[in-house]
Amino acid sequence: MHDNHDIDILISEVGPRDGLQSVKATMPTALKTAWISALAGAGLREIEIGSFVPAKLLPQMADAAQLVAHGRTLPGLFVTALVPNLKGAQAAFEAGVQKITVPVSVSEPHSLANIRKTHAQVIEEVRGVIALRNQHYPHVQVEAGLSTVFGCTIQGVVPADEVIRLALVMAGLGVDEVGLADTVGYANPTQVRQLFSRLRNELGTVAGSAHFHNTRGQGLANVVAALDVGVTTIDASQGGIGGCPYAPGASGNIVTEDLVYLLESMGLRTGIDIDRLVAAREWLQQGLPGEPLYGFIPDAGVGKNFHYAKDL
Template sequence: MATKVLVSEVGPRDGLQSVKRTMSLAHKTQWISALHAAGLQEIEVGSFVSPKLLPQMADTAQVVAHAKTLPGLHVAVLVPNLKGAQAAFEAGVHKITLPISVTEVHSLANIRRTHEQVFEEVRQVVALRNAQYPGIAIEAGMSVAFGCTLAGAVADDETMRIGHLMAELGVDEVGLSDTTGYGNPAQVGRMFRRLQAELGEKAGGAHFHNTRGQGMANVVAALDAGVTTFDASQGGLGGCPYAPGATGNIVTEDLVYLLEAMGLDTGIDVEKLLAARAVLAEGLPGEPLYGHVPDAGLPKGFVYADGRVPPETPARVGCGAQA
């Protein structure tokens, strides 16, 4: 039986918060439904944050309500503080992610809080969850874990120090995010092996950006280190508004193809994923979307890890002059 890998779609949050226009609620729900139909089992559908800061996320409660009607979907959101966590808990999400910057300068730029303030808020969020919402998972997403545009290089020991503190504060998992595309495969493999060795069952997944073209190489390095959960964004949408130079996430379509081609089972149908991409394009007309697989299509003879055979499609990429 093929090893299962969870692809967590973050486009409706990380992607949409990074574009200037606001996608309509109707398009958001249609897109999320299409992603679910393609086989996505976890989707980060939005962020409970001040609409003054991110008007793109103002309707997150309504998006969550829709996502909860989709059978078997694990509904995740990002929350920057206790107020956001309270709103997410009340909305009935399955998981929240707290953005925890490894460098304090990024924390100040991203959520306007010092490390001391952030750590105290994590304590309060965990306490609230434990007291009133015990079934909801809490992830600490470690931003700029591999390097920071604002602070520069980030030492492995510093990333691990913050990770240990999050585990001690009671979060359920600690993930590593390459927010600004500083990571390289050697560093990624080293850090995830250390994360798993030191945090055990609380070691979480990987969130890679493709700023310097290292995204897929970093995925392979993380796989070799034992990671089985990866964030990705359809069409490569995304970035951090408060991290200069942080361009889009790795492309969901390309990630799914890579994993399935390696014999790893994602449970996702690429053709249906491309149909969801069409919904995204309709909801954000003119917005650039990226990805190699959407352009080239699946190769002839491709078989999914679980034995599924996609319908034959015409080749979309030539291989030289016609005879």
């Protein structure tokens, strides 16, 4: 488990997975490892280093096992990866990950489009992953990452009852956490408050992280709504890269740099040094020349009134 007693909010950096997976170019492994080291050096405690999928499908992710091995050498870093199925889970476990996230679309049409599986098939897949974990890799955590929970480009409205029903199924299968993701950037703060409240009431400690996209500019507002109802793990991506295949021209994930500023200025400790975090963008710029990077803090700086939470 994490040893995070000295921080209030855990930021899970998903740039190396959700970011790089969404970019056509493939970042060289040497630059990825330098980038991950720089992120960890800035104080990030959890990094999703990639996804375990066939290299022919996503060549950007072909070096996932190498990156796990590298991440495990970095002191204090918790190494996670995304896996779409049992085969991916097996590879991730063998590589030495400390946690896997299995994406589960609440919208069945999205599930069919994304991984060509019905809900019944996804449930069987997760059952197999949990059995494998319990038998051979008991120390690895398994998270079900529910996606399209706030709406879906294919299905449209996704009822909250459906989200909770599927979350309870996942908890029943034995996952350690159920996270909620706003895959297409439809969420608003009222909806976030209501859904995470219900999730926490129904699942208790199994209720997990929040993954928001900034597609329509609501990302940080949704973070504050999640904080209001007790969420303590938030996903973000350096430079806001990735996370937005369906909305051309829109930024995708919420920007790690801006999130750290928000939390620290609100008096919530993240353990992250903003200057070192902004400096880590250099590896991203080298690895993905010409790729747009987002964020206000890298351009504006933190301002004269800023203090880290620990100094407030």
